[in-house]
Amino acid sequence: NAGVIQTPRHKVTGKGQEATLWCEPISGHSAVFWYRQTIVQGLEFLTYFRNQAPIDDSGMPKERFSAQMPNQSHSTLKIQSTQPQDSAVYLCASSLDFGQGAETLYFGSGTRLTVL
Amino acid sequence: SQLAEENLWALSVHEGESVTVNCSYKTSITALQWYRQKSGEGPAQLILIRSNEREKRNGRLRATLDTSSQSSSLSITATRCEDTAVYFCAAASSGSWQLIFGSGTQLTVMP
Numbered sequence: 070n071a072g073v074i075q076t077p078r079h080k081v082t083g084k085g086q087e088a089t090l091w092c093e094p095i096s097g098h099s100a101v102f103w104y105r106q107t108i109v110q111g112l113e114f115l116t117y118f119r120n121q122a123p124i125d126d127s128g129m130p131k132e133r134f135s136a137q138m139p140n141q142s143h144s145t146l147k148i149q150s151t152q153p154q155d156s157a158v159y160l161c162a163s164s165l166d167f168g169q170g171a172e173t174l175y176f177g178s179g180t181r182l183t184v185l
Numbered sequence: 186s187q188l189a190e191e192n193l194w195a196l197s198v199h200e201g202e203s204v205t206v207n208c209s210y211k212t213s214i215t216a217l218q219w220y221r222q223k224s225g226e227g228p229a230q231l232i233l234i235r236s237n238e239r240e241k242r243n244g245r246l247r248a249t250l251d252t253s254s255q256s257s258s259l260s261i262t263a264t265r266c267e268d269t270a271v272y273f274c275a276a277a278s279s280g281s282w283q284l285i286f287g288s289g290t291q292l293t294v295m296p
Contacts (some may be wrong), residue, residue: 073227102284111187112228112273112286125283160227170277170284171216171235176227 073177081183082151090146090180094163101144106158151184188285189276197293205260206290208274219259220273264294
């Protein structure tokens, strides 16, 4: 079991460019989460899928950010027209299931996005 | 403000000493989780303690939960340099699935 795999580990984009981040959850896990981590804001929830269906995207910035889970083996987070304030570590996590805060989240190592 | 929050930004101890990280939370919760994040890695769960439990152990780690004061602690005994990391508490409000992380406590274990 390789754990949650995130690619790329580092991505540098110019302001206004698009960035796509990839996540491969642990096989058999039904829940996938995206978090963003910065020094100032800490770990912020972005969005959550359960059995590939989007359940809650309340943490996603309304513009420019979108997430998809086209199949059970991967999820993508896309940021259009990147801005310097989007620079952060984006973390993907999966869990066997998710029920009210009592499931273990398994995190990937993250993608460090730098927007110049 | 955060649902769960550690009480210190940073702690430092010498190898072999014991250390405790504290966390306070708001509202009723189903469980409280402790995670550790080492540099360059994602957070990794250490202990999950449910609201009907008062104490949970995992090797050198011991977590407590006090629902009356809405607080939790994570104690590490016989610390090692490799325990150097950021320690987070995380919780979801009862009835909610959304796991909210505190800001974290940076623990440094010195040789």
